[in-house]
Amino acid sequence: MPAVALRCRVCETHHPLDPVGVCSRCFGPLDPVYDRDEQRRTVSRESIAAGPPSIWRYAPFLPVAAPAEPRLAPGLTPLVPAPRLAAAIGVGELWLKLDTANPTHSFKDRVVAVAAAKAVELGRTTLACSSTGNLANAVAARAAAEGLEAVVLCPADLEPEKLVATSVYGARIFAVEGSYDDCSRLSVELSFELDWAFVNVNLRSYYAEGSKTLAYEVAEQLGWELPDAVVAPIASGAMFSKVHQGFADLLALGLVDGTPPRLVGGQAEGCAPVATAFHDGGRVKPVRPRTVARSLAIGSPADGELALATARASGGAIHAVPEDAIADNAALLAETTGVFGETAPAVALGALREAVRRGELGERDRVVLLVTGDGLKTPGLVADRLAPTVVEPDVDPILELLGVQV
Template identity: 75%
Template sequence: MPATALHCRICETQHALEAVGTCPRCFGPLDPVYDWDEVERTFTREAIAAGPSSIWRYAPLLPVAPAAESRLAPGLTPLVPAPRLADALGLGELWLKLDTANPTHSFKDRVVAVAAAKARELGLETLACSSTGNLANAVAARAAAEGMEAVVFCPFDLEPEKLLATAVYGATIYAVRGSYDHCSRLTVELSFELDWAFVNVTLRSYYAEGSKTLAYEIAEQLGWEAPDAVICPIASGALFSKIGQGFGELRRLGLVDAKPRLYGGQAEGCSPVATAFADGGRVQPVRPATVARSLAIGNPADGDFAVAAAHGTGGAIYAVAEGEVVENMSLLAETTGVFGETAPGVTVGALRRAVDAGELGESDRVVLLVTGDGLKTPEHVADRCRPVEIEPNADRVLERLAAA
């Protein structure tokens, strides 16, 4: 395992590979650093192809050793062409990265698998998090698979399907009377008091690295080529910035040549990162009011880094109108057969904005991330469900067809 230390993105000091969420000196975010001689030796196309069918095939660039026995391992999700959606939007080549195929149907299984491996290494027995829903599902399932306890803190008014898909694994759910940002602050405070593995607080440096595997997989599945653009939803901004980092690492290793432009999307009712991108300033916290509950983070920890990643790759970050989110969920479902949740509704909206702005078109190879499953947010499309009730009689069906 070539990770050697944690490095502060702000003050550049190094720290031991322990459970420290932020730099003890300046509270900046910490990233694992790797022994690049070792990475160059071990992170090769051949070694990866011979590795497990999961994120652990990229172990030399993950900050923790894979478990000896891999349980419910996420990753290597399908990358599928979407020609009908490409036509509808005016694109030449569009691919969907189906992270709904992970064990709890979102990309969060990737980050939790890495954080949980670190928790086990440190001998911690309880996995905990603050969550807008998907992370809670992933923490609860991972704890069940590993024989750990799970405790999650979610806003009290989360979609019931997200709470249910956490409860079923035996997790303790605290339904916090407040927003996600209250849950987040609560877990930061509790992390000083409790010997728990707070995956997105004390283990955040390890957790966030799990997102990079999306970049690695996209490149590998395209035959070790980078696409022209990747379209990604933004809440905390960690996923977006880590995808930028992932492609940067592949370039450093000579595994891909090009740098994809990164386009991000936020729903208008919670768009602090899109606003900062548009205004050219720093991210200012907002009070979320959006249909896209999974993206409802008003004070995004990695927001400024996401803005930097968009600028650094020649991409952009868009705010998508609230009314368009559900419309886009339907468009995605009807043109691809993929039922994404509200977050992909936002992501499709960002793609539309990039096409409308002339940033993307016929000549681009584009990958859109489907990060979460529509079966967890079904109420938004409930009005589309209008079954024709009929007697079990073929003549009745034929009569209706003739009348139509």
């Protein structure tokens, strides 16, 4: 396995590959570092193609060994062209990365699979997290697949579909009467008391790396070419930043040529600390979330500064999407592509349209939109679209309503 250490993002101190969330010297976040020479020796397009049809084909880029017996492996989700949506919004070429096809219908299965592999390696028996919904689903399902206990902390007023899709796997849910940021603080405090594998606390450095597989797959599925831009929703900012790092890995190893894609991020206006900092040119300031995009409702994003730096370094942008435009974007995505995304990808589509409106993206560009979660978990967003015509069980009134003469 080419991962050799964890490195502090702030003071650059190296630490062993332990379950520690922050640097012991400065409390900075930690990222795995890899032996590039070993990666160069062992990884090729052919070795990847010969690997399993899941995230584990990219194991040399991950900080854990692939499980000996992968169960319910996520990844290698479809990348599909979306010509009707491209034409509707004025983008040259548009592709959708359908992470709705993962076992619990969101990209969180990727990150949890990596963290859980580390938890199993460490002999931990309880998988835990704080969550805005999708992560709880993924932790609960992964624990069930691996025979571990699962405990999640979620805001009590989360969409009921997300809570049901956690409890069905037998997970214990603490429904916290507070925000996601309260849940996050509680999970940090509990991690000092309990011997649990908190995927986004003491295993965060491992967990976050799972999102790099989105970049690897996009490049491989485009025939080892890079798109011009990738558009993604932002909550903590981890996925957005790691997707960029994934493309950087491929370039560093010569697996692709060209320039890294511009990373365009979306946040809902009611919780837009990173988008606000991007436009104001300052640092990320915490906010109190008030948004319909519950999966993105993180007011104090752990990787907000990194996401900001990623948008700037890649030549991208981060845009806030008005609350009343989110449902329209979910409907536009569904009506023009047949893909029902949840609130988060609807926000990403809103950010993509804003980038087109500003002339940042357009007819010259090949763009990938990450559909990170499934609309069936947040049906309330578009419930007002439900307007069936109620009829008697008789063909005549239907033909009459259709204006067909018989």
